[in-house]
Amino acid sequence: MTGPEMLKEQSLLEDLDEAELKKIAGLVKKLTFKKGAYVFKEKEDTSGIFLVHSGKVEISKMTPDGWKQTLAVLMKGRFFGELSIVERRHHQADAIALEDTVILLIRKEDFERLEKEDLLLASRIMKRLILVLSKNLRQMNEKFLQ
Secondary structure (H helix, E strand, O other): OOOHHHHHOHHHOOOOOOOHHHHHHHEEEEEEEOOOOOOOOOOOOOEEEEEEEEEEEEEEEOOOOOOOEEEEEEEEOOOOOOHHHHHOOEEOEEEEEEOEEEEEEEHHHHHHHHHHHHHHHHHHHHHHHHHHHHHHHHHHHHHHHH
């Protein structure tokens, strides 16, 4: 089991109190990946929200003409795969560990159970998720306009 102290530095969970972090810690699965290993591949079923505890993860996609396009490089405290708790879909890109990496996974099924058992906590996480996604969208829009 992952302790709440491992979750305190996660941007998605930074607004949660100690009791809420303990509840989330009971759900989280700790995964380790060696440099170069796939966290997931494009078109695989989504499995949950991946929280980067240590290391770096590259999110990339192959272009139609066969070139790898890096979409993001995520480090400690960042998260990805979040759309898996919002919609049923396959991954739209690859996620690869750029160095030895520890990921904390909140599985989709566990988040759905949390929604039923503690709607307030699930809502707080979803609100934070929306805030981060909207910030990222604004930043992408600004880059596009420049």
